[in-house]
Amino acid sequence: MGSFTLDDVLAVRKRRDSWWTVFLVDPIACRLALLVANHTSITPNGLTRLSMVFGLTSAVCFAQELLIAGAVLFFVSFTVDCMDGKIARLKGTGTPFGLWLDYVGDRLRVLCCAFGIASALYARTGDVIYIVAGAGVVVLDLFRYINGPQLKRVRDTTRAVARENSGAECVFMDELLGASAPGSSTEEVRREFERAGDEDGRELVDLQRGFRAQFPWYDRVRMFLVAHRVRSHLISGIEFHAAVFVVGPLLGAVAWLWTSAVSGALLLAFESVLVYRAWLATREVARAVPVNEREKVLV
Missing domain, CATH: 1.20.120.1760 (CDP-alcohol phosphotransferase transmembrane (TM) domain)
Incomplete structure (x- = not known):
């Protein structure tokens, strides 16, 4: 073999x-x-x-x-x-x-x-609450897997249109961090990219600057997780499934209800953060795109 x-x-x-x-x-x-x-x-x-x-x-x-x-x-x-x-x-x-x-x-x-x-x-x-909980699990699962591709579409469109109309290299810094060598700091990654941009005559525009400015601790947590091969989206569909179909049932019927509710709320919270971060990225485009072109990406 x-x-x-x-x-x-x-x-x-x-x-x-x-x-x-x-x-x-x-x-x-x-x-x-x-x-x-x-x-x-x-x-x-x-x-x-x-x-x-x-x-x-x-x-x-x-x-x-x-x-x-x-x-x-x-x-x-x-x-x-x-x-x-x-x-x-x-x-x-x-x-x-x-x-x-x-x-x-x-x-x-x-x-x-x-x-x-x-x-x-x-x-x-x-108790009909169990039927409601089961339906809620299915709805949240579908929402998670519908929301993900749509957010990726927003990111790709934002980056492409900004690059096309400004000539700048528009990036999402978390993607650079994810592709960097383990142990690299945010500033090291940024300097390396800027150095490469200077050689090519490009300007770096970090489309997550607004988010990172509001949450300055995010980069430190992000780099710690990257070093351990863990993504920053800590409550995704996988953790949600694990809570609902592994942890909850092991703890019993009543615990399953509470586990499903808590994990569902956390899933929605993390998905909301992703939506908010994508919205901030579209605002950041205003730095790079001429005024008459912004309506193509700002929503």
Whole structure:
């Protein structure tokens, strides 16, 4: 089969990932991926389908009110899901269809598990709050995965139009920090980029200057997280799923309700910060874009 090493697998991990994945899932997923890569011919899409099987089995357990079994199977499903990308990058066997399959599999797993646990707890208690909570979980999950691509579209459009109409190099500083060497400070990254810009005759415009001015501690926290391969969006869809389908069920029915509510509120808070940061970036364009061109990017 293969002759890959653990270092090979570690090298193909994402540069940044959720803290749940980095600390609790990857230590297991990387070693399992090594076994799969060296001793089987299973494809990334095969792993995605296996993850879906575990996810749907988790939903069945939740529907039977087997909360602990459902939580364990959901964790297994997510661990297998984390392996497919590693195998794809390691062997170069990823396919465009795999992106669709992975996305749809994730949404299907969340929908079925939310319906399973909510319906089981409602059947036992007769309390409609569990149905409301299950629906809320699904809505928040869809919002998170709709909001992300739209914010990326805003960032790309803002940067492209600003560059086109000003001639300046407009960047989001957190992207430069994420691509920098571990241990690099914000000022080191900024100076390096400005040095490269001077050589090319470009002006640097940091579209996150307004956000960083309002929250000066953000860069220090950001660089600390980058050094540990953790992204700054601390409560994303992954942490939300972990709270709702792993931590909450392990703690019991009542705890599941509170865990879902608290994690949902935190998810909305972090998503609101992302929206606010994107809005500030569009304001920052006013520094680089002529007045008659601003309506193309300012909203």
